[in-house]
Amino acid sequence: MWNFETTLRWTSGTTGAAGCPGKPDVTVSAPPEFGGEAGRWTPEDLLVSAIESCLMMTTLNVAQRQKLELKGYASKATGRMEKTAEGLRFSGVEVAIEVTVSDPALADKAVKTVQIAEKYCPVSNGVKFPVHVVATAKVG
Amino acid sequence: MWNFETTLRWTSGTTGAAGCPGKPDVTVSAPPEFGGEAGRWTPEDLLVSAIESCLMMTTLNVAQRQKLELKGYASKATGRMEKTAEGLRFSGVEVAIEVTVSDPALADKAVKTVQIAEKYCPVSNGVKFPVHVVATAKVG
Numbered sequence: 001m002w003n004f005e006t007t008l009r010w011t012s013g014t015t016g017a018a019g020c021p022g023k024p025d026v027t028v029s030a031p032p033e034f035g036g037e038a039g040r041w042t043p044e045d046l047l048v049s050a051i052e053s054c055l056m057m058t059t060l061n062v063a064q065r066q067k068l069e070l071k072g073y074a075s076k077a078t079g080r081m082e083k084t085a086e087g088l089r090f091s092g093v094e095v096a097i098e099v100t101v102s103d104p105a106l107a108d109k110a111v112k113t114v115q116i117a118e119k120y121c122p123v124s125n126g127v128k129f130p131v132h133v134v135a136t137a138k139v140g
Numbered sequence: 141m142w143n144f145e146t147t148l149r150w151t152s153g154t155t156g157a158a159g160c161p162g163k164p165d166v167t168v169s170a171p172p173e174f175g176g177e178a179g180r181w182t183p184e185d186l187l188v189s190a191i192e193s194c195l196m197m198t199t200l201n202v203a204q205r206q207k208l209e210l211k212g213y214a215s216k217a218t219g220r221m222e223k224t225a226e227g228l229r230f231s232g233v234e235v236a237i238e239v240t241v242s243d244p245a246l247a248d249k250a251v252k253t254v255q256i257a258e259k260y261c262p263v264s265n266g267v268k269f270p271v272h273v274v275a276t277a278k279v280g
Contacts, residue, residue, distance in 0.1 A: 002173065002221045002228075004184040010213035014200050020185045020195055022178070023173050026166055028189075031198040033142060038162070043194035043263050044144040044270050045160045046186045047166075052148050053158055054183035057170040060154050081142045087260040088142075111239035119226040128268050 048079035049095050054123035062117045068109055072100030090129045097135045107137035188219035190234050194263035202257045212240030228271045240280045247277035
């Protein structure tokens with residue numbers, strides 16, 4: 001079993017200091033549409049980034065087990081939140097992942113590696129809404 | 141509908157730069173137990189902090205609607221991840237919230253405000269595992 005501990009301290013308005021022992025604080029605020037400070041990470045951003053970054057860590061882990069050398073990895077993610085009868089709810093997250101390999105012959109294996117990671121990623125498997133991953137491989 | 145966009149770029153090892161347009165990057169890494177760099181936010185930390193900070197934003201919003209003036213808000217959260225037959229999975233997050241009010245007569249209302257926020261918080265309602273909130277009010 002693994003524990004992950006975080007802290008939060010309200011500073012002013014809807015802004016606070018999100019902490020994690022031994023790690024730099026992240027200033028968080030509500031989205032500007034909900035009265036928050038612009039230019040700050042929101043809880044919704046953190047959730048989308050948690051999914052996106054967990055997919056990367058899991059992909060790197062699967063690639064290492066498969067002895068697949070990746071030359072690069074980058075992604076973009078978009079989370080969608082909607083108004084429902086129960087309040088605001090996430091309806092889905094899309095993640096576009098581009099992995100780079102040195103040889104065109106490895107492109108298919110690289111895409112499959114991301115697909116395997118999707119099945120194991122603890123964060124994307126921890127959410128109720130669909131996480132849709134589109135993986136592409138480029139040679140470089 | 142609201143969209144939340146994030147980006148991620150692998151830098152080295154299991155470390156990457158998590159981005160959000162117009163906001164400072166956050167360096168993310170795998171947990172040290174999984175080969176990551178110590179002192180970095182992990183995807184698991186981001187998930188726990190997303191839940192924790194969304195509960196704060198929602199509480200502040202409910203308090204405002206109820207014309208309850210809060211003097212302070214701080215919390216600690218712990219996420220638990222376990223090995224299962226399907227891979228690593230979150231089994232729960234505990235959030236201990238302490239709100240500060242100026243008058244002892246407002247303590248119960250403050251605790252109820254957090255309980256209402258729990259029902260509306262989009263992030264904690266977006267996860268499959270239980271989020272257990274314990275709210276206390278202090279006077280100060």
